[in-house]
Amino acid sequence: xxxxxxxxxxxxxxxxxxxxxxxxxxxxxxxxxxxxxxxxxxxxxxxxxxxxxxxxxxxxxxxxxxxxxxxxxxxxxxxxxxxxxxxxxxxxxxxxxxxxxxxxxxxxxxxxxxxxxxxxxxxxxxxxxxxxxxxxxxxxxxxxxxxxxxxxxxxxxxxxxxxxxxxxxxxxxxxxxxxxxxxxxxxxxxxxxxxxxxxxxxxxxxxxxxxxxxxxxxxxxxxxxxxxxxxxxxxxxxxxxxxxxxxxxxxxxxxxxxxxxxxxxxxxxxxxxxxxxxxxxxxxxxxxxxxxxxxxxxxxxxxxxxxxxxxxxxxxxxxxxxxxxxxxxxxxxxxxxxxxxxxxxxxxxxxxxxxxxxxxxxxxxxxxxxxxxxxxxxxxxxxxxxxxxxxxxxxxxxxxxxxxxxxxxxxxxxxxxxxxxxxxxxxxxxxxxx
Numbered sequence: 231x232x233x234x235x236x237x238x239x240x241x242x243x244x245x246x247x248x249x250x251x252x253x254x255x256x257x258x259x260x261x262x263x264x265x266x267x268x269x270x271x272x273x274x275x276x277x278x279x280x281x282x283x284x285x286x287x288x289x290x291x292x293x294x295x296x297x298x299x300x301x302x303x304x305x306x307x308x309x310x311x312x313x314x315x316x317x318x319x320x321x322x323x324x325x326x327x328x329x330x331x332x333x334x335x336x337x338x339x340x341x342x343x344x345x346x347x348x349x350x351x352x353x354x355x356x357x358x359x360x361x362x363x364x365x366x367x368x369x370x371x372x373x374x375x376x377x378x379x380x381x382x383x384x385x386x387x388x389x390x391x392x393x394x395x396x397x398x399x400x401x402x403x404x405x406x407x408x409x410x411x412x413x414x415x416x417x418x419x420x421x422x423x424x425x426x427x428x429x430x431x432x433x434x435x436x437x438x439x440x441x442x443x444x445x446x447x448x449x450x451x452x453x454x455x456x457x458x459x460x461x462x463x464x465x466x467x468x469x470x471x472x473x474x475x476x477x478x479x480x481x482x483x484x485x486x487x488x489x490x491x492x493x494x495x496x497x498x499x500x501x502x503x504x505x506x507x508x509x510x511x512x513x514x515x516x517x518x519x520x521x522x523x524x525x526x527x528x529x530x531x532x533x534x535x536x537x538x539x540x541x542x543x544x545x546x547x548x549x550x551x552x553x554x555x556x557x558x559x560x561x562x563x564x565x566x567x568x569x570x571x572x573x574x575x576x577x578x579x580x581x582x583x584x585x586x587x588x589x590x591x592x593x594x595x596x597x598x599x600x601x602x603x604x605x606x607x608x609x610x611x612x613x614x615x616x617x618x619x620x621x622x623x624x625x626x627x628x629x630x631x632x633x634x635x636x637x638x639x640x641x642x643x644x645x646x647x648x649x650x651x652x653x654x655x656x657x658x659x660x661x662x663x664x
Contacts, residue, residue: 232244232245232246232247232248232290234248234274234277234284234290235277236277236278236279236280236284237276237277237278237339237529238280238529238530238531238532238593239529239593240280240531240593241280241281241282241284241285242285243284243285243286243287243290244287245286245287245288245289245290246269246287246288246289247289247290248289248290248291248292249289249290249291249292250291250292250293250294250295251291251293251295251296252295252296253296254296254368254370254376254402254403256296257291257296257370257400257402258370258374258376260289260291261370261372261374261400261650262374264288264289264650265372265373265374265648265650269288269289269650270286270288270289270649270650270651270652270653271288271289271290271291271400271650271651272284272285272286272288272289272290272291272396272651272653273290273291273292273293273343273396273400273401273651274290274291274292274344275293275314275340275341275343275344275345275347276316276339276340276341276344278337278339278340278344278618279344279348279617279618279619280531280532280533280618280619280620281617281618281619281620281621281655282653282654282655283348283395283396283617283618283653283655283656284653285653285654285655286653288653291400292314293312293313293314293341293343293400294314294341295314296312296313296314296402297312297314297315297316297319298311298312298315299311299312299315299320299323299324300312300403302327302329304327304328304329307329307407307408307409307410308365308405308406308407308408309324309327309329309405309406309408310403310404310405310406311342311403311404311405311406312402312403312404313341313342313343313400313401313402313403313404314341314342314343315341315342316338316339316340316341316342317334317338317339317340317341317342317345317523318338318339318523320342321334321338321518321519321523322519324408324411324519325411325517325518325519328410328411329408329409329410329411330408330409330410330411330412330517330518330519331360331363331406331408331409331518331519332357332363332408332409333351333352333353333354333357333358333360333363333439333522334352334360334518334519334522334523335350335351335352335360335522335523336352336522336523336524336526336565337523337524337526338519338522338523342404342406343401343404345360345361346360346361346364346392346393346401346404347361347393347394347395347396347401347617348393348395348616348617348618349361349393349574349576349577349578349579349616349617349618350618351567351569351579351586352439352522352567352569353439353440353441353567353568353569353586354438354439354440354456354568354569354570355434355440355539355568355569355570355583356438356570357439357569357570358569358570358571358572358579359393359569359572359574359577359579361392361393361572361574361577362392362572362574362577363406363407363408364392364404364405364406364407365380365381365405365406365407366378366379366380366381366383366388366404366405367379367380367388367391367392367401367403367404367405368401368402368403368404369387369391369398369399369400369401369402369645370399370400370401370402371398371399371645371646372399372645372646372647372648372650372651376402377399377645379391380405386637386641387641387645389573389574389575389634390575390576390634390637390638390641390642392574392575392577393574393575393576393577393617394576394638394642395576395617395656395659396651397642397646397651397652397656397660398641398642398645398646398651399645399646399651400651411517411518412458412517412518413458413459413460413515413516413517413518413521414438414439414456414457414458414459414515414516414517414518414521414522415456415457415458415459415513415514415515415521416454416455416456416513416514416515416521417454417455417456417457417512417513418452418453418454418455418510418511418512418513419452419453419511420450420451420452420453420504420507420511421450421451421452421453422449422450422451423444423448423449423450423451423550424449426442426451426453427543427546427547430543433453433455434568437455437456437457438456438457438458439454439455439456439457440453440454440455440456440568441453441454441565441566441567441568442454442565442566443563443564443565443566444563444564444565444566445500445503445504445563445564446500446550446553446558446560446563446564446589447496447497447500447553447554447558447560448500448501448504450504450507451566452507452510452563456521456522459515471514473510474510475525477506477507477510478510478524478525478526479525479526479527479528481503481506482503482528482562483527483528485499485502485503485561486499486528486561486562486592486595488561489559489561489592489595490592490594490595493559493595494559495561496559496560496561497557497559499561500560500561503561503563528592528593529592529593530562530590530591530592530593531590531591531593531597531601531620532588532589532590532591532619532620533588533589533597533601533604533605533615533619533620533621534565534586534587534588534589534615534616534619535578535586535587535604535605535608535613535614535615535616535621536569536578536579536584536585536586536613536614536615536616537584537585537586537587537608537611537612537613538582538583538584538585538611538612539568539582539583539584539585541611541612542584542585542587542611543585544611545585545587545607545608545610545611545613546566546585546587548607548610549587549589549604549607552603552604552607556603558599558600558603560589560590560591560600561592562590562591562592563590564587564588564589564590565586565587565588565590566585566586566587566588567585567586567588568583568584568585568586569583569584569586570583571583571584575632575634575635575637575638576617576632576634576635576638578614578615578616578617580632580633580634581633586616587608587613588616588619589601589604597620601620601621601622602622605621605622605623609627612631614631614632623659624658624659624661625658625659625660625661626661628659629661639660642660649662
């Protein structure tokens with residue numbers, strides 16, 4: 231049997247086989263064969279989800295070989311992309327064609343379909359998640375039928391499929407709405423935690439993208455601003471990049487290892503890290519995809535919740551107080567980001583602007599006490615979990631958080647009545663009987 235594990239190593243399984251279709255026709259063939267044999271299929275992108283979304287003892291389908299841009303409409307600034315295309319390959323290609331995605335996340339290792347299906351997002355209160363940049367999808371159903379859906383065609387299916395966790399069918403192709411290529415300048419600065427929160431409305435209004443990296447238990451944050459600048463040369467790597475890489479990966483790894491072997495050192499580690507933040511202060515600029523993405527080599531586990539914007543600061547304050555009171559030992563930065571609301575059925579930002587609060591724990595260090603305690607706080611503020619990050623909610627909890635929960639599942643049952651695209655985790659998440 232084949233073996234598979236996710237990026238963090240927290241989820242692993244032995245599927246019956248892993249298949250690599252190269253075309254939509256081959257995807258249909260795999261589905262038809264699985265249906266005949268009573269097998270289930272889970273699709274994997276890059277394995278960057280921290281939850282058991284892919285875990286199965288049946289069939290895993292990788293779309294790595296179903297990759298590439300198939301068509302470009304320069305007049306409308308749109309591109310059709312195979313679902314398995316990795317963002318780190320897609321974005322430089324688009325740049326050469328004079329186009330870019332309007333917003334991206336902190337890493338670019340994901341496949342475009344994986345990023346869309348889990349509600350992956352960047353930051354910027356005037357920008358929605360990556361799923362919102364998909365304006366049409368080609369979906370292969372459990373019957374092997376091909377459905378074209380968009381804002382104008384099969385609209386309800388489209389709104390369900392934009393964030394679907396791979397439960398409606400297999401996305402084969404994605405039509406992206408892009409914008410003309412642009413350059414960004416990144417500015418990082420160490421600031422006081424409370425001061426940054428007090429000035430948050432002004433910071434969001436003055437910057438295209440804005441986020442905070444917070445060291446729990448300390449009063450310091452690293453503030454990151456991204457703004458457009460005049461076009462220039464795509465930047466090569468510099469010594470400043472090397473220093474930043476060393477601090478954010480090498481030194482952080484060293485301190486996390488110290489915490490792993492000496493748990494009592496975590497608060498001292500965070501204070502030291504907050505002081506070392508001055509070494510990554512400064513500005514850099516380049517094409518958008520160069521500046522959005524950061525190399526992340528350290529393995530960790532993560533939980534992230536989208537809290538309504540008007541309740542986000544209160545939730546962050548309560549989280550800070552709880553960590554200090556309970557002396558929760560964590561030596562990995564938390565990340566605070568922002569998103570505009572959307573109308574996608576299972577998007578964590580559905581119907582509301584949101585503050586995303588992501589907490590992390592280094593691989594090999596227990597995380598459950600930290601994550602469960604934080605989740606209780608997020609839930610008090612009607613927080614919704616990121617679908618690719620760890621959480622402990624089940625169907626009865628989730629149903630209360632999503633106004634279109636029943637609509638999504640009516641569509642899911644219609645497209646996949648036998649549950650070919652489900653696994654035990656999704657059945658628990660969706661309240662489907664085993």
